[in-house]
């Protein structure tokens with residue numbers, strides 16, 4: 001980021017006041033580089049992406065020049081590939097001009113010719129699409145005899161949209177004694193030849209170094225078969241949960257189809273294409289800008305030049321046919337220091353572009369596989385847990401941490417076999433916000449009020465508010481869980497991991513983590529071919545050893561004799577089965593109910 005200020009660029013006082021008024025504090029890099037060169041009258045070829053502030057880069061010196069010597073008639077022309085860009089450029093120029101004598105008009109197809117003719121009479125600058133500008137020139141309703149500056153904006157895009165012929169014809173109307181500027185995100189050969197034809201010893205400015213793709217963009221891609229692509233898209237959306245996004249398609253038909261499909265799946269989505277009346281297009285764009293529309297589905301042509309800042313995601317429903325277009329598309333996210341993500345579905349036909357992007361453009365594409373429903377569900381559950389932990393922590397923000405006693409209690413809680421039930425109870429209280437801690441607890445569960453009663457109550461608790469002790473304990477439950485398992489601080493609530501169950505049994509909750517736990521009856525070594533399973537039911541669950549044995553055999557679909565040994569302990573049991581059956585037993589029994597309780601089964605730790 002440039003440290004220059006606009007005041008360092010030798011601008012007039014009215015311009016500085018205007019820039020301050022519209023909130024431009026510092027020039028962007030393209031502005032810092034281009035403004036002095038343009039002001040000095042140089043022809044310039046600038047490689048920069050959309051969203052970098054390139055309009056003001058030429059707009060500021062242009063307005064400065066025209067304001068210094070206002071004359072009637074059109075003195076500047078900006079050619080743009082789409083009507084949206086033409087309109088956007090014209091609006092930006094009018095914002096930059098504080099003088100009624102310097103005005104811009106946008107000229108594009110699909111709008112009233114007569115209105116444009118009337119507006120041209122009062123304008124000094126025309127921002128237009130090549131076709132409509134040519135129309136006016138041929139009708140004589142637009143005259144370029146006083147032309148001082150021509151800007152070819154998004155020149156590569158104008159060529160790739162097939163405007164080469166119109167562009168040439170328009171240029172034939174422009175006097176040669178002028179300043180010419182060319183802005184383009186990519187500089188392929190045909191752009192270079194334009195520069196040679198229309199420019200005088202142009203200065204070349206590239207604000208893109210080795211990597212043309214925006215730095216703050218992560219690029220993910222999913223290889224898909226191409227069949228059922230819309231369904232794959234929905235799976236990816238469910239998994240990645242993108243925010244406001246543009247979904248690019250290669251054809252109009254696809255944009256309609258994808259928007260309709262997304263809508264049917266309950267998403268806010270609209271397609272944008274040239275067939276829509278201007279009013280509808282503007283309404284859709286306004287919804288995209290104010291972020292009330294989540295997915296704007298568009299072809300490149302429809303989306304070009306639309307100024308939508310801070311899109312969190314750009315999604316390629318299909319990869320474009322040229323890598324340059326990929327760069328354009330993905331340049332719409334990761335703007336102005338924000339992080340962005342580009343997601344692409346890549347089918348077999350698009351592999352060529354994919355290699356090109358990787359090799360030539362050095363885009364760091366990360367492969368991901370289309371998630372299964374189970375992976376999506378897991379991800380959603382993780383997000384809910386993260387949100388809950390955030391919520392718990394936020395209620396404690398700014399409050400002093402409670403002392404060592406609370407931490408020791410939390411550690412003891414986590415050591416208990418019923419730690420999950422305790423956390424459940426705490427969360428219940430947390431959700432109830434202010435429910436009395438002495439609320440009756442289900443039989444067989446520890447009285448939460450009892451656990452919490454001894455936790456010091458902060459003096460800062462608001463009367464009637466949620467008891468701060470609950471949040472405090474819940475917070476520490478999360479912290480201690482992570483510390484206890486040697487996990488990084490961030491990964492918190494994942495109760496019920498097998499490593500915690502391994503070596504504790506009949507003893508009451510141990511006093512502190514550092515204290516060695518009472519030894520449990522050692523497990524005998526098993527002969528080859530046998531496996532030991534850990535089952536979450538034990539004697540305290542009021543289940544007899546026989547009932548446990550027959551119950552497990554029933555659930556597993558095995559004969560009782562296949563359970564070679566059932567070692568019932570206080571809080572859990574060990575069951576020995578032939579190794580061949582071990583995995584099947586786990587799959588059949590884990591999560592089922594026995595004796596009125598849901599049970600968990602897995603390989604005992606030493607087997608795992």
Ligand code: AMP
Pocket residue numbers: 023024025026027028031049050051052053054055056307309
């Ligand atoms: P552009 O690349 O011209 O489409 O500009 C992208 C966006 O950046 C537009 O919304 C401009 O209004 C905004 N912008 C341009 N220059 C500046 C600046 N110096 N400071 C803040 N915003 C700017």
